[in-house]
Amino acid sequence: MIRPREISRTIALFPAETPTLPPATHTNSYALGSREVLLVEPATPYDGERRAFVEWAEGLRAQGRVLKGIIATHHHPDHIGGAKFLSEALALPLWASDETALRLDADVAVRLREGEEIVLDGPTPTSWRVLITPGHAPGHVCLLEEKSGTVVVGDMVASVGTILIARGDGDMRVYLAELARLRDLGARLALPAHGEPIDEPSKLFAHYIDHRLKRERKVLTALEKASGTRTLAALLPDVYDDVSIAIFPIAMLSLETHVDKLVADGRVVEKNGAYALVKHAARA
Numbered sequence: 308m309i310r311p312r313e314i315s316r317t318i319a320l321f322p323a324e325t326p327t328l329p330p331a332t333h334t335n336s337y338a339l340g341s342r343e344v345l346l347v348e349p350a351t352p353y354d355g356e357r358r359a360f361v362e363w364a365e366g367l368r369a370q371g372r373v374l375k376g377i378i379a380t381h382h383h384p385d386h387i388g389g390a391k392f393l394s395e396a397l398a399l400p401l402w403a404s405d406e407t408a409l410r411l412d413a414d415v416a417v418r419l420r421e422g423e424e425i426v427l428d429g430p431t432p433t434s435w436r437v438l439i440t441p442g443h444a445p446g447h448v449c450l451l452e453e454k455s456g457t458v459v460v461g462d463m464v465a466s467v468g469t470i471l472i473a474r475g476d477g478d479m480r481v482y483l484a485e486l487a488r489l490r491d492l493g494a495r496l497a498l499p500a501h502g503e504p505i506d507e508p509s510k511l512f513a514h515y516i517d518h519r520l521k522r523e524r525k526v527l528t529a530l531e532k533a534s535g536t537r538t539l540a541a542l543l544p545d546v547y548d549d550v551s552i553a554i555f556p557i558a559m560l561s562l563e564t565h566v567d568k569l570v571a572d573g574r575v576v577e578k579n580g581a582y583a584l585v586k587h588a589a590r591a
């Protein structure tokens with residue numbers, strides 16, 4: 308793997324090994340800016356990878372770049388495994404949303420807010436707008452550069468592996484709404500935390516929405532076929548009849564947030580840990 312990689316005159320990509328969800332093995336960090344530089348994702352918890360990250364960042368300084376801080380898009384371990392270490396080793400402040408800051412055991416010096424502009428000066432100045440996009444994780448941050456149509460998307464989508472929406476951090480209803488917001492940006496390039504940069508990402512955002520809504524329809528169909536209520540364990544093989552059973556433990560986590568959304572939408576009711584379509588519940 309060649310790293311760092313220049314994506315454009317103002318963006319470099321540095322993938323580092325992390326304990327992430329297979330088949331992904333790495334988390335991408337990015338350096339944004341032509342003189343003033345923001346690093347994104349203090350990701351790796353591994354010593355050798357952290358040293359390589361520090362060398363990369365010091366190399367940017369040696370070129371005359373001015374490092375302003377390190378942004379964490381959200382609090383998951385494969386994104387903040389180096390937060391404390393890297394901010395101390397590089398003497399750089401951490402930047403994150405309030406929700407992410409709450410969940411980090413490192414000090415967040417700069418709190419990011421929806422809609423704010425981060426201007427990075429230099430030969431090619433860039434301006435990044437903060438978008439708070441929960442659904443995968445509370446306070447998840449994306450960054451949009453309108454001039455070039457570039458959006459840093461963290462874990463909203465990936466070009467390798469899948470994005471897990473799980474109870475606790477995740478909310479399927481909110482996630483789909485935020486994906487629609489990203490789709491409607493009409494961006495030209497998305498920079499995900501896992502996998503290759505994505506050209507014309509609106510298609511991928513739309514595909515993610517479509518894929519999740521198809522799964523939701525399978526939940527509704529499986530409930531329609533049932534005369535009474537069905538547990539999640541009973542629903543799982545019907546709703547995920549197209550995946551290997553090796554995936555079932557992960558699929559169960561997704562199924563939980565799918566039914567939570569349907570309950571929130573008023574289409575499904577929960578009774579003693581089992582689920583039914585609202586029309587069945589009304590008859591009972």
Ligand SMILES: [Zn+2]
Binds near residue numbers: 381383443444462
């Ligand atoms: Zn994540």
